[in-house]
Amino acid sequence: xxxxxxxxxxxxxxxxxxxxxxxxxxxxxxxxxxxxxxxxxxxxxxxxxxxxxxxxxxxxxxxxxxxxxxxxxxxxxxxxxxxxxxxxxxxxxxxxxxxxxxxxxxxxxxxxxxxxxxxxxxxxxxxxxxxxxxxxxxxxxxxxxxxxxxxxxxxxxxxxxxxxxxxxxxxxxxxxxxxxxxxxxxxxxxxxxxxxxxxxxxxxxxxxxxxxxxxxxxxxxxxxxxxxxxxxxxxxxxxxxxxxxxxxxxxxxxxxxxxxxxxxxxxxxxxxxxxxxxxxxxxxxxxxxxxxxxxxxxxxxxxxxxxxxxxxxxxxxxxxxxxxxxxxxxxxxxxxxxxxxxxxxxxxxxxxxxxxxxxxxxxxxxxxxxxxxxxxxxxxxxxxxxxxxxxxxxxxxxxxxxxxxxxxxxxxxxxxxxxxxxxxxxxxxxxxxxxxxxxxxxxxxxxxxxxxxxxxxxxxxxxxxxxxxxxxxxxxxxxxxxxxxxxxxxxxxxxxxxxxxxxxxxxxxxxxxxxxxxxxxxxxxxxxxxxxxxxxxxx
Amino acid sequence: xxxxxxxxxxxxxxxxxxxxxxxxxxxxxxxxxxxxxxxxxxxxxxxxxxxxxxxxxxxxxxxxxxxxxxxxxxxxxxxxxxxxxxxxxxxxxxxxxxxxxxxxxxxxxxxxxxxxxxxxxxxxxxxxxxxxxxxxxxxxxxxxxxxxxxxxxxxxxxxxxxxxxxxxxxxxxxxxxxxxxxxxxxxxxxxxxxxxxxxxxxxxxxxxxxxxxxxxxxxxxxxxxxxxxxxxxxxxxxxxxxxxxxxxxxxxxxxxxxxxxxxxxxxxxxxxxxxxxxxxxxxxxxxxxxxxxxxxxxxxxxxxxxxxxxxxxxxxxxxxxxxxxxxxxxxxxxxxxxxxxxxxxxxxxxxxxxxxxxxxxxxxxxxxxxxxxxxxxxxxxxxxxxxxxxxxxxxxxxxxxxxxxxxxxxxxxxxxxxxxxxxxxxxxxxxxxxxxxxxxxxxxxxxxxxxxxxxxx
Numbered sequence: 004x005x006x007x008x009x010x011x012x013x014x015x016x017x018x019x020x021x022x023x024x025x026x027x028x029x030x031x032x033x034x035x036x037x038x039x040x041x042x043x044x045x046x047x048x049x050x051x052x053x054x055x056x057x058x059x060x061x062x063x064x065x066x067x068x069x070x071x072x073x074x075x076x077x078x079x080x081x082x083x084x085x086x087x088x089x090x091x092x093x094x095x096x097x098x099x100x101x102x103x104x105x106x107x108x109x110x111x112x113x114x115x116x117x118x119x120x121x122x123x124x125x126x127x128x129x130x131x132x133x134x135x136x137x138x139x140x141x142x143x144x145x146x147x148x149x150x151x152x153x154x155x156x157x158x159x160x161x162x163x164x165x166x167x168x169x170x171x172x173x174x175x176x177x178x179x180x181x182x183x184x185x186x187x188x189x190x191x192x193x194x195x196x197x198x199x200x201x202x203x204x205x206x207x208x209x210x211x212x213x214x215x216x217x218x219x220x221x222x223x224x225x226x227x228x229x230x231x232x233x234x235x236x237x238x239x240x241x242x243x244x245x246x247x248x249x250x251x252x253x254x255x256x257x258x259x260x261x262x263x264x265x266x267x268x269x270x271x272x273x274x275x276x277x278x279x280x281x282x283x284x285x286x287x288x289x290x291x292x293x294x295x296x297x298x299x300x301x302x303x304x305x306x307x308x309x310x311x312x313x314x315x316x317x318x319x320x321x322x323x324x325x326x327x328x329x330x331x332x333x334x335x336x337x338x339x340x341x342x343x344x345x346x347x348x349x350x351x352x353x354x355x356x357x358x359x360x361x362x363x364x365x366x367x368x369x370x371x372x373x374x375x376x377x378x379x380x381x382x383x384x385x386x387x388x389x390x391x392x393x394x395x396x397x398x399x400x401x402x403x404x405x406x407x408x409x410x411x412x413x414x415x416x417x418x419x420x421x422x423x424x425x426x427x428x429x430x431x432x433x434x435x436x437x438x439x440x441x442x443x444x445x446x447x448x449x450x451x452x453x454x455x456x457x458x459x460x461x462x463x464x465x466x467x468x469x470x471x472x473x474x475x476x477x478x479x480x481x482x483x484x485x486x487x488x489x490x491x492x493x494x495x496x497x498x499x500x501x502x503x504x505x506x507x508x509x510x511x512x513x514x515x516x517x518x519x520x521x522x523x524x525x526x527x528x529x530x531x532x533x534x535x536x537x538x539x540x541x542x
Numbered sequence: 543x544x545x546x547x548x549x550x551x552x553x554x555x556x557x558x559x560x561x562x563x564x565x566x567x568x569x570x571x572x573x574x575x576x577x578x579x580x581x582x583x584x585x586x587x588x589x590x591x592x593x594x595x596x597x598x599x600x601x602x603x604x605x606x607x608x609x610x611x612x613x614x615x616x617x618x619x620x621x622x623x624x625x626x627x628x629x630x631x632x633x634x635x636x637x638x639x640x641x642x643x644x645x646x647x648x649x650x651x652x653x654x655x656x657x658x659x660x661x662x663x664x665x666x667x668x669x670x671x672x673x674x675x676x677x678x679x680x681x682x683x684x685x686x687x688x689x690x691x692x693x694x695x696x697x698x699x700x701x702x703x704x705x706x707x708x709x710x711x712x713x714x715x716x717x718x719x720x721x722x723x724x725x726x727x728x729x730x731x732x733x734x735x736x737x738x739x740x741x742x743x744x745x746x747x748x749x750x751x752x753x754x755x756x757x758x759x760x761x762x763x764x765x766x767x768x769x770x771x772x773x774x775x776x777x778x779x780x781x782x783x784x785x786x787x788x789x790x791x792x793x794x795x796x797x798x799x800x801x802x803x804x805x806x807x808x809x810x811x812x813x814x815x816x817x818x819x820x821x822x823x824x825x826x827x828x829x830x831x832x833x834x835x836x837x838x839x840x841x842x843x844x845x846x847x848x849x850x851x852x853x854x855x856x857x858x859x860x861x862x863x864x865x866x867x868x869x870x871x872x873x874x875x876x877x878x879x880x881x882x883x884x885x886x887x888x889x890x891x892x893x894x895x896x897x898x899x900x901x902x903x904x905x906x907x908x909x910x911x912x913x914x915x916x917x918x919x920x921x922x923x924x925x926x927x928x929x930x931x932x933x934x935x936x937x938x939x940x941x942x943x944x945x946x947x948x949x950x951x952x953x954x955x956x957x958x959x960x961x962x963x964x965x966x967x968x969x970x971x972x973x974x975x976x977x978x979x980x981x982x983x984x985x986x987x988x989x990x991x992x993x994x995x996x997x998x999x
């Protein structure tokens with residue numbers, strides 16, 4: 004491929020033109036370095052915008068992880084006093100689930116940090132690859148704008164701080180006994196979610212950047228189409244031969260016939276243009292000039308606001324020259340593949356954190372709603388879930404957690420949609436150019452595009468798309484229904500037994516029977532029967 | 543099949559070089575040999591087999607020889623004849639009769655067991671206080687018998703197919719060896735580990751059961767227990783065998799993918815940068831044809847394996863699901879039971895859970911990885927940018943073919959088996975557990991309250 008050699012020579016000049024994506028990550032990197040999410044070297048990042056391994060950073064991260072774990076356990080211990088007294092009255096399932104739920108936040112945080120430690124070498128490579136992609140895209144005159152990414156990061160950071168602090172302060176003021184100094188430990192309860200969110204901001208922003216790359220490829224293809232359409236309009240409007248044929252035909256020429264003529268025209272004119280373009284970019288002016296001489300009037304009539312240079316460029320459609328556009332399309336296709344591969348690599352790096360986040364989201368969402376129900380029924384709930392006692396705090400906490408999960412799922416879905424859209428854009432090129440050679444190229448490339456798949460999944464267990472979101476929400480609903488129904492049933496049974504006991508005097512018999520039936524489920528079933536039959540008249 | 547037959551089939555390809563088949567597409571054979579095969583060079587001379595005229599087992603299946611011999615001895619696999627290094631033949635009459643006889647014995651034992659399950663003969667095995675536990679045990683036994691009987695039937699029906707699959711794998715290997723001088727490593731060391739694990743866990747479970755039964759154990763119960771363990775073990779062994787076969791296919795897919803990977807634009811760019819000449823794509827049309835043929839044959843083998851095992855797999859998955867659920871439930875009940883934790887039942891549950899979870903994980907992993915490798919071929923092919931129209935057409939043909947070709951390993955068409963199956967099974971188990979435990983607690987809380995109130999009044 005001579006073109007790559009040529010492109011490589013221009014590479015040195017273009018490198019300066021492309022700003023690395025990581026430049027936008029300055030604040031985020033600083034914050035994440037401070038709280039111990041990323042072990043990479045801070046100085047190198049500041050000076051060169053690269054993520055490099057750092058031994059000290061790794062030690063610092065492990066240190067923070069240990070501190071968090073100790074503090075969190077201390078928190079659970081000091082706030083668990085109430086739980087221990089509760090345990091007797093609570094059902095075992097509620098207790099076990101409560102214990103599991105208290106620790107899942109910690110598990111999630113540890114997963115994030117350990118994964119970041121494991122990936123510290125590969126993360127830098129990922130951004131290097133994105134930079135390489137940017138350079139290649141730049142060479143294809145397809146510029147990706149990174150500048151608004153830092154704004155996006157800022158918004159996300161502000162949202163995170165807002166949610167964390169509002170949940171923390173509201174809970175602290177309303178529900179924690181702040182007369183004791185141990186209550187300050189409650190601050191630690193926000194650490195796991197905060198760290199997790201920061202980690203996910205990295206993923207989300209990088210994913211967003213990938214989506215932008217896909218969209219840039221798509222827009223480049225669509226622009227080719229738009230330019231070619233203009234070119235066609237200009238040809239049909241400005242070409243004297245074409246005008247003649249139109250008037251000869253009829254008042255309304257069929258489109259196919261029209262395009263056929265155009266194709267013929269291109270065959271005639273293509274030779275000239277192709278030979279001129281083969282020598283490089285500098286020869287744009289003569290082409291533009293020849294075109295000008297053909298269709299001056301139409302040009303000025305159609306787009307008078309454009310300056311002459313862009314108008315000339317606009318009418319020099321690349322799609323009219325199949326051999327030349329083939330290379331461009333080939334390159335775009337390769338870039339698309341590379342972006343897909345980057346997406347896969349990124350998914351690989353973050354697969355365990357995403358899995359743990361999804362598990363956390365599902366469990367916490369269900370638990371918070373269930374405990375909200377329990378709190379409204381004046382039942383006891385685990386002390387770490389005290390935010391469920393207040394509906395407003397619950398709403399804030401739930402929207403925070405679900406917002407995180409849903410945004411990631413939505414973004415993954417959108418990214419994979421954007422990657423699939425490239426095929427459509429490519430076919431538009433084929434349709435608008437209406438050229439046999441180009442059709443073949445487009446067919447060939449679209450077959451390739453079909454095989455560039457980027458589907459984001461959590462360790463291969465489930466894909467991150469809207470279907471999964473639907474499934475998860477269905478799962479949450481059914482679990483809630485099951486839990487609440489059983490809660491209701493247990494409550495009713497308790498009430499019924501109380502009334503039953505105060506109502507009749509067969510207690511002695513019952514006591515004797517239950518001693519025997521302590522281990523046998525048959526007697527339990529018998530007793531169920533008994534209580535239900537006794538209950539019916541009372542109800 | 544002579545190596546030249548497929549050359550003739552090639553449609554209008556590049557002019558042929560007169561040199562013999564090249565050794566490998568990598569131009570540096572040592573790398574390939576490191577990647578695939580411990581004994582790559584050994585297969586180089588075609589007369590290699592004449593040195594050892596009667597090898598006990600061919601190279602391909604040497605790794606799973608232990609499993610094969612277990613399955614052969616129990617009549618699940620035919621005792622085939624070793625015709626040559628790369629071919630196995632149908633069993634001799636006496637061996638066939640032996641398998642037939644073993645299967646007859648098995649069916650007789652099954653009938654006997656079912657009879658004793660439905661009569662009070664086996665009552666002493668169901669000693670638990672809780673009625674539901676006993677029913678569970680009983681159902682488990684019945685499911686195990688059902689699974690094993692189905693396995694035996696399916697195996698006897700598919701004996702020829704399995705031999706055909708083995709032959710095809712062997713033929714494929716021979717062709718690869720002839721073409722590239724590489725013999726693929728098998729990497730099936732897991733099979734032996736699993737076999738030992740299965741045997742140990744089954745023995746352990748029997749011992750646990752025998753200790754748990756009160757009183758003198760009748761011979762009927764002994765037979766029932768022993769046969770139960772054997773049935774479980776053999777079903778599990780068969781699953782491991784299926785996974786090993788899938789692993790073979792997976793390794794061959796990987797080989798193809800690695801071959802193709804050498805032609806992708808990234809690799810080509812790298813080579814170009816290193817050496818600076820353009821002759822690498824020349825062999826592509828030749829190689830691609832070989833690769834397509836291999837891919838098709840591998841897909842066929844994959845489908846054949848699926849057909850042979852799918853019924854057994856459905857049964858096994860159902861049985862496994864049931865066992866995992868009941869054992870998890872028992873485990874939970876035992877842990878939360880106040881005071882009376884029986885270590886016997888705990889160990890029993892743990893043994894079952896370990897066995898079934900590891901088998902499920904093995905099965906879903908090998909199915910998933912094979913499916914992924916099979917599907918990845920077209921993705922790699924999409925990364926090859928042929929300069930000439932001809933190469934592009936070759937690529938297009940394969941890609942077009944693979945559009946609607948859904949490669950997946952299904953359980954009798956009910957569902958596809960891969961990692962997500964594992965996820966689905968465990969989420970279903972969780973759901974059932976939550977419901978069951980809730981019911982249990984409802985029962986318990988009623989009971990507790992009755993006791994409390996009964997004592998207070």
